[in-house]
Amino acid sequence: MSLFLSIGDFSRATHLTVKTLRHYHDVGLLEPAEIDPATGYRRYSTAQIPAAQVIRRFRELGMPLEEIRTVMDAPDVDTRNRHIAAHLNRLEAELGRTQRAVSSLRDLLAPGATAAVPDITLREAPAVQAAAVTDTVAIDDGTAWMQGALGELYATVAGQNLTPTGPAGGLFTDAVFTEHLGEVTIFVPCEGPVRALGRVRPLTVPAAELAIIEHTGPPIESDRAYGALARYVERHALAVQGPIREYYLVGQHDTPDKARWRTEVCWPVFRVGS
Numbered sequence: 632m633s634l635f636l637s638i639g640d641f642s643r644a645t646h647l648t649v650k651t652l653r654h655y656h657d658v659g660l661l662e663p664a665e666i667d668p669a670t671g672y673r674r675y676s677t678a679q680i681p682a683a684q685v686i687r688r689f690r691e692l693g694m695p696l697e698e699i700r701t702v703m704d705a706p707d708v709d710t711r712n713r714h715i716a717a718h719l720n721r722l723e724a725e726l727g728r729t730q731r732a733v734s735s736l737r738d739l740l741a742p743g744a745t746a747a748v749p750d751i752t753l754r755e756a757p758a759v760q761a762a763a764v765t766d767t768v769a770i771d772d773g774t775a776w777m778q779g780a781l782g783e784l785y786a787t788v789a790g791q792n793l794t795p796t797g798p799a800g801g802l803f804t805d806a807v808f809t810e811h812l813g814e815v816t817i818f819v820p821c822e823g824p825v826r827a828l829g830r831v832r833p834l835t836v837p838a839a840e841l842a843i844i845e846h847t848g849p850p851i852e853s854d855r856a857y858g859a860l861a862r863y864v865e866r867h868a869l870a871v872q873g874p875i876r877e878y879y880l881v882g883q884h885d886t887p888d889k890a891r892w893r894t895e896v897c898w899p900v901f902r903v904g905s
Contacts, residue, residue, distance in 0.1 A: 634676070635675065635676055637672070638663070652673070653673075661683060661686060685703075692718065702715060751842055752842075754841050760836075761818035761819055762793070763833070763836075764783060764818075764832070765834075766830070767815075768807070768813070769811060783831060785884055799819045799879045800876060802816040803875045807875075839873060839897075839899050840901065842864050842869060842898045842900045843898075845895055846895075848889060849892060850892070856894075870900060880894065880895060
């Protein structure tokens with residue numbers, strides 16, 4: 632038989648503050664078993680303690696209240712477990728980003744971290760035909776937008792029986808970096824005429840002379856590569872106007888393991904060959 636506890640006793644039993652319990656009541660997440668109509672005092676059943684403890688654990692894991700409500704209201708165990716697994720996957724992804732950021736920061740703080748000479752090459756990139764998606768993109772939306780654009784490009788290339796002739800790439804205007812909002816073009820070089828479909832359009836990627844450095848990991852974490860490349864280009868007085876370019880040698884199309892992704896970061900420079 633369930634017993635009833637005052638909100639204070641229930642707070643002590645569950646380690647949820649009275650203020651938190653009142654908030655959970657207000658948002659419909661954990662409602663009292665009874666409310667005294669005369670005094671408005673809340674009373675909780677001892678049978679509610681396990682649910683309160685589960686909610687507390689979810690909050691410690693950073694799960695939003697709305698997601699907790701979805702889990703608690705799940706009609707069956709499988710549905711509940713799917714919601715929990717989705718949140719745990721997000722936590723693992725965030726943990727991976729945090730670990731990579733910590734590792735990168737340790738490298739930056741290590742003695743002589745900036746003294747190493749980066750492996751930078753100069754290369755002439757010829758003009759190529761490609762399928763492309765171009766849009767004005769906010770930097771906060773860049774990863775999701777790029778994943779969507781690449782998925783659409785590869786699907787279109789396959790659907791039109793075109794043969795990719797090189798790795799996918801991207802062109803980034805200065806505003807992407809200076810304003811965090813600018814024009815981005817993602818492209819897949821391919822053989823054969825590209826028919827416009829959805830967001831995909833044919834594009835001639837212009838020839839360019841490039842200084843190139845390779846970054847391992849997600850493109851969003853390539854700031855150190857960009858910094859090293861900028862120092863090299865400035866030191867050798869090579870810089871010219873033109874969009875920054877990236878080539879995705881190994882990316883989401885090849886493996887879901889972001890630690891294995893490889894990106895060439897390319898800075899336009901003076902002509903290096905005749």
